[in-house]
Amino acid sequence: MLRGRKGTSLVELLISIAILGVIMVPISTVLYQGFKNYYVESDMLIATQRAREAMDKLIEDIRMNDSSNISIEDSGKILNIVKDDPIKEDLIYKLETIGGSNVLLRNTQNVFKPEENISILEFKAQIQEKTADYDSQIIKVILSIIVGKSDPVTLEGSYRRKTG
Structure with missing residues (x-):
C-alpha cells in the first residue's frame, strides 16, 4: 500500500476475492448437495407413502369383495373384481x-391426484394358480411409481383366497 493514502489497492481487492472464491465454492457445493438430497428424499x-396407500386400498378392495370372479x-x-352382489358396482x-x-x-377415477406429480412405471396383477394339494390362490399385485426426482418405488402386495 502506498504511504499516505488510505484504502485498498486493486491487487489487494483481487487477492481477497480469489481467497473468498476458494472458500465459497466448496461451501456452496456442500449446501447445494444437501438441498438436492433433501428434495430427492422428500x-x-x-x-x-402414495404407493402404500394405493396398494392398501387395492388389497382391501380385493379382500372386501372376495369373490370367485376376479379376472x-x-x-x-387390468384387474377386474366382479362383485357377488348385483346391486354393487364391479x-x-x-x-x-x-x-x-x-x-x-x-373404475373411472384416477387413484392418484394429478397435482401430486406421480408417474406410474408399472402396474401388474397376476393370479398364481393353486397346485393339486393347495386349497387357495394367491392374487399378486405389483405397483411401481416415481414422484418428482425420486428413485422408482416398487411395492408388491398379495392376497390369498380360499378356492375350494
Whole structure:
C-alpha cells in the first residue's frame, strides 16, 4: 500500500476475492448437495407413502369383495373384481396412458391426484394358480411409481383366497 493514502489497492481487492472464491465454492457445493438430497428424499418419502396407500386400498378392495370372479386382462394391466352382489358396482383397476403419461384408474377415477406429480412405471396383477394339494390362490399385485426426482418405488402386495 502506498504511504499516505488510505484504502485498498486493486491487487489487494483481487487477492481477497480469489481467497473468498476458494472458500465459497466448496461451501456452496456442500449446501447445494444437501438441498438436492433433501428434495430427492422428500420425493422418495412421498412416493413410498402414495404407493402404500394405493396398494392398501387395492388389497382391501380385493379382500372386501372376495369373490370367485376376479379376472386379469391385458397382460396384468387390468384387474377386474366382479362383485357377488348385483346391486354393487364391479371394481376395475386399469393402467392407461392419458396425455402421454400412465395413470392408474379405479373404475373411472384416477387413484392418484394429478397435482401430486406421480408417474406410474408399472402396474401388474397376476393370479398364481393353486397346485393339486393347495386349497387357495394367491392374487399378486405389483405397483411401481416415481414422484418428482425420486428413485422408482416398487411395492408388491398379495392376497390369498380360499378356492375350494
